[in-house]
Amino acid sequence: MHRNVDRSLTGKIGRVTGLIGPGTIGEVMLPYRGGTSAFHAHPFDKVSVFPVGEKVLVIYFEPPQTVYVDELPDVLRPDNAD
Numbered sequence: 037m038h039r040n041v042d043r044s045l046t047g048k049i050g051r052v053t054g055l056i057g058p059g060t061i062g063e064v065m066l067p068y069r070g071g072t073s074a075f076h077a078h079p080f081d082k083v084s085v086f087p088v089g090e091k092v093l094v095i096y097f098e099p100p101q102t103v104y105v106d107e108l109p110d111v112l113r114p115d116n117a118d
Contacts, residue, residue, distance in 0.1 A: 043097065044097065045066060045068065045075075045094045045097040045103055046094055046095065046096065046097060047093070047094065048066050048067060048093075048094045049091055049092070049093060049094075049108060049112065050064035050065055050066040050075070050077075050091070050092055050093075050094060050103070050105065051064065051065050051089065051090075051091055051092075052064050052077070052086050052087065052088050052089060052090045052091075052092060053065050053074065053088060054077075054088065055085070055086070055087060055088060056077045056078065056079055056084075056085065056086040056092070056105060057079065057084070057085040057086070058079060058082055058083055058084075058085075061076050061077075061078070062076070062077040062078065062086065063075070063076065063077055064077040064092060064094075064103060064105060066094065066103070073101075074101075075101050075102060075103045076101055076102045076103070077092075077102070077103050077104070077105050078102070078103075078104050078105070079104070079105065079106070080095040080096065080104040080105060080106045081106065084106070084107065086105065086107075090108075091108045091113075092105040092106065092107065092108055093105060093106050093107070093108050093109065093112065
């Protein structure tokens, strides 16, 4: 039996508003339903640390309000535009 997976936030870019790291529950602001909402956040790899203000990429969304995030790839960083 396959569980329905909500992928509505997968691939979204968010801004860290509460330190994300192993053993902590961080926070990230994400565009959601026409606005911006806060979500609990954990590092996808279980070891990375993301400080407040850093931009991150959502890898997995666990409803209702938890996301797992990873480092924003260079190709998505605005300072690397050619």
